[in-house]
Amino acid sequence: MIVCNAVLFRPPRQFTGMKSTRKGLREGELEKDNYERLVCSDCGKSVAKKNPPDEVYSVRTCPDCGREWKELR
Secondary structure (H helix, E strand, C coil): CEEECCEEECCCCCCCCCEEHHHHHHCCCEEECCCCCEEECCCCCECEEECCCCCCEEEEECCCCCCEEEEEC
16 A cells, blocks of 8 residues: 555555466366367366456356356457
C-alpha cells in the first residue's frame, strides 16, 4: 500500500491460486479426449468454461471435484 497526499493506493490484486491449463496438462491433472476437449484426470469429466468479463483469462472448472484452471484467451 502506498500513501500519497493522504490517499491510499493499493496495487492490483494478483490471483495466484489457480494453475494454468498448460501446467495442468503437463502435470497430469488434465487430459485431452478424442475430440481434443479438456478432461479432468481424477473424475474423467469434461471441464466447463467460464469467461469472467473483467479478466484476461477464462476459467476451466471440473463439475464434479470443483478444481479450477485458468486459460489465456
